[in-house]
Amino acid sequence: xxxxxxxxxxxxxxMTILSVCDHPLGQPIALSKLAVHLHPSDSVAIARTxxxxxxxxxxxxxxxxVRQAIPPGHKMAIQKISHxxxxxxxxxxxGFATAAIEPGDHVHSHNLAVRDFSRDYHFGADRVEVDFVxxxxxxxxxxxxRPDGRVATRNMIAVISSVNCSxxxxxxxxxxxxxxxxxxxxxxxxxIAITHKTGCALSDFSLLRRTLVGxxxxxxxAAYILIGLGCEGNQIFEWAPGKAAPILTIxxxxxxxxxxxxxxxxxxxxxxxxxxxxxxxQTVNHLMLALxxxxxxxxxxxxANPALGVAADELVRQGGTVILSETPExxxxxxxxxxxxxxxxxxxxxxxxxxxxxxxxxxxxxxMDNNPAPGNKAGGLTTIYEKSLGAAAKSGTSPLNGVxxxxxxxxxxxxxxxxTPGYDPVSVTGQVAGGANLIAFTTGRGSAFGFKPTPSLxxxxxxxxxEKQKEDMDINAGRxxxxxxxxxxxxxxxxxxxxxxxxxxxxxxxxxxxxxEFSPWPMGAVL
Numbered sequence: 082x083x084x085x086x087x088x089x090x091x092x093x094x095x096m097t098i099l100s101v102c103d104h105p106l107g108q109p110i111a112l113s114k115l116a117v118h119l120h121p122s123d124s125v126a127i128a129r130t131x132x133x134x135x136x137x138x139x140x141x142x143x144x145x146x147v148r149q150a151i152p153p154g155h156k157m158a159i160q161k162i163s164h165x166x167x168x169x170x171x172x173x174x175x176g177f178a179t180a181a182i183e184p185g186d187h188v189h190s191h192n193l194a195v196r197d198f199s200r201d202y203h204f205g206a207d208r209v210e211v212d213f214v215x216x217x218x219x220x221x222x223x224x225x226x227r228p229d230g231r232v233a234t235r236n237m238i239a240v241i242s243s244v245n246c247s248x249x250x251x252x253x254x255x256x257x258x259x260x261x262x263x264x265x266x267x268x269x270x271x272x273i274a275i276t277h278k279t280g281c282a283l284s285d286f287s288l289l290r291r292t293l294v295g296x297x298x299x300x301x302x303a304a305y306i307l308i309g310l311g312c313e314g315n316q317i318f319e320w321a322p323g324k325a326a327p328i329l330t331i332x333x334x335x336x337x338x339x340x341x342x343x344x345x346x347x348x349x350x351x352x353x354x355x356x357x358x359x360x361x362x363q364t365v366n367h368l369m370l371a372l373x374x375x376x377x378x379x380x381x382x383x384x385a386n387p388a389l390g391v392a393a394d395e396l397v398r399q400g401g402t403v404i405l406s407e408t409p410e411x412x413x414x415x416x417x418x419x420x421x422x423x424x425x426x427x428x429x430x431x432x433x434x435x436x437x438x439x440x441x442x443x444x445x446x447x448x449m450d451n452n453p454a455p456g457n458k459a460g461g462l463t464t465i466y467e468k469s470l471g472a473a474a475k476s477g478t479s480p481l482n483g484v485x486x487x488x489x490x491x492x493x494x495x496x497x498x499x500x501t502p503g504y505d506p507v508s509v510t511g512q513v514a515g516g517a518n519l520i521a522f523t524t525g526r527g528s529a530f531g532f533k534p535t536p537s538l539x540x541x542x543x544x545x546x547x548e549k550q551k552e553d554m555d556i557n558a559g560r561x562x563x564x565x566x567x568x569x570x571x572x573x574x575x576x577x578x579x580x581x582x583x584x585x586x587x588x589x590x591x592x593x594x595x596x597x598e599f600s601p602w603p604m605g606a607v608l
Contacts, residue, residue: 106133112140116157117383117562120172125156125188127170127379127461129562132157138185145184154379154461154525154543156188168193171382173414175467188463195450195464200416204428207420208480211397211495216364219399223360223583224367231300232367234518234582235270236358237534238351239305240344241297244280244313247330250337251276251308254344258352261345266356269303270584272348273533275599280315285605290320292488292601295514297322301534303358304351306344360584366400368582369491371517371535372475373407375505377453378525378542379461382471384570385523385542385558390477391571392521392578397479397495404491404517405476406501406508408438412449413466414473418498422481430484434500452503456526475523487602488514505530506600509537519582521574529553531589532598536581539588540574555581555588 112118115138116126132151137144140159151157156170162182167174176193186192224232238258242251255274263272275296279289297305304326309317311332321328327347334340372393374381393403405411411418415435422428442449453462462468476496483493486500488511499515501508505528509520513535520535522528525542527550541547544559556577558570581587589595 106135107137109137109139109144112138112159119170122172123169124158124160124162125168125170126159127383128153128155128157148183148185149187151187156461158182158184158186158188160184170467171470173470174198175470176464190458190463193463195466202416202419202428202432204419204422204425208423209478211479214399219364219366220579221362221364222579224363225358225360226363227300232363233300234536235301235534236268236303236355237271237273237301238269238348238355239302240274241293241305241307242276243307243309243315243317245278246310246313247308248276250331250340253341254348257345258348266352268356268359269352271533273596277599277601279603281313282608283314283605284608286315288487288604289315289601292510292514294320294322295488299513299534300518303355306347308344365396365579368396368519369402369517370396371404371509371512371520373505373509373520374472374475374523375530376524376526376528377457377462377468380542381523381525382474384561385540386471386474387567388558388561388570388574389475389521389523389540391568392574393475394477394479395575400494402491402494403496404499404512406499406512407503408434408500409449409452410472410503411469414469417473418481427481427484431498434484460526485515487511491515502602506598507602510600511602519578521578529594531595533595536587537589538577538581552592553588
């Protein structure tokens with residue numbers, strides 16, 4: 082059975098885990114019982130269980146024997162691959178053989194590497210028409226409607242620090258409010274401190290300021306106060322958002338303790354008005370979903386990511402917005418996105434961002450293939466091309482309607498791309514600054530990621546991880562390997578997202594995670 086995670090699919094991977102101990106090594110076993118062959122043109126299959134040396138396997142190309150022990154989630158050659166020949170997974174090139182590879186060989190870092198190759202960007206060639214539901218048929222969630230018409234999934238108050246020098250007092254203000262009776266206001270979901278490690282000595286504050294403004298104006302932030310030191314380069318009065326908000330500096334207030342007292346008093350004045358806002362039924366077109374993956378493994382592009390792609394397509398169908406990011410982690414798969422672009426201009430803007438990253442990494446004496454990380458490789462991923470092809474599956478099949486720079490306000494509906502680094506906290510910070518009020522985060526190696534003020538739903542790619550980290554994982558997409566269809570799992574994710582948007586706490590929220598992950602992209606020289 083074949084499955085392409087870079088395309089929308091309603092197929093099930095109807096495979097049963099087979100214990101190799103029950104079958105003598107000399108007894109041939111069908112490839113479909115031991116591995117996942119995703120696309121007819123693929124030269125590799127993904128091992129579902131440990132494959133020992135000597136295991137005999139039958140496939141449509143004949144019979145072969147496992148020549149090296151192959152861990153679960155790792156690639157096994159199912160046909161002869163010549164030295165320097167392309168290796169394909171998902172029907173796409175994931176790298177080139179650095180040595181001759183025989184059927185039954187383990188395909189990984191020792192015999193597979195990247196090299197540049199041309200890609201067919203063919204703008205809009207694969208663009209599909211979205212089967213939109215009528216406004217009357219849209220699903221609903223319980224959200225907080227703001228005066229400007231936007232709808233929030235959480236109702237929070239923020240203490241926003243302009244500079245690292247005011248980070249500690251900002252945290253102290255939020256912590257005292259929580260200690261002194263914040264729970265007397267049931268409609269206030271949280272009081273959070275948004276702090277960071279910069280704010281002074283940067284050659285350019287524009288990106289930091291855009292990010293901070295994006296959070297201050299975020300739909301989930303009902304009210305905020307701004308805290309500075311006073312002499313920092315990132316002067317608050319030069320970038321403070323238009324709406325009135327208390328502004329305090331440690332120097333003008335007379336020191337740390339006086340700023341703490343003033344900040345607590347300011348928050349107490351905000352609690353009552355923020356608490357007056359209540360959840361009401363709202364249509365899901367008000368949801369803006371950030372798509373993320375971290376700690377990926379060999380199953381990410383087979384289970385969780387394509388299932389999330391189904392959920393993303395359903396949200397687009399319902400009039401909502403989904404955001405794909407992590408530009409270095411779509412490298413090698415960008416041609417699949419340009420072929421979905423609504424216009425050549427949109428497609429070219431994505432390629433411009435790819436070229437910017439190529440130049441950026443070269444200037445910093447790095448390469449775009451500094452990924453996958455050690456954990457990704459331990460889970461079966463070998464090259465950035467392979468990782469990117471699986472990661473792009475999160476976006477589903479909807480047309481690419483816009484490309485935005487980091488922390489830029491997202492205004493388009495449907496599927497859009499926001500340029501960010503691949504590092505999860507920095508990437509999500511840019512997405513949320515752009516307006517995302519919901520996050521879906523897939524992981525195969527394990528993650529305890531959360532991100533306030535936006536709830537983060539975590540999706541495990543395999544059942545072993547889900548069982549191991551039940552306190553962190555919201556959904557087990559590993560069930561796809563047991564026969565649940567990708568579409569069924571995707572719609573289950575969609576339902577879970579609506580529940581989270583309506584106020585059901587995600588696992589990361591229950592664990593209290595998410596206040597340390599705010600990480601603006603530190604661009605520019607530090608002087």
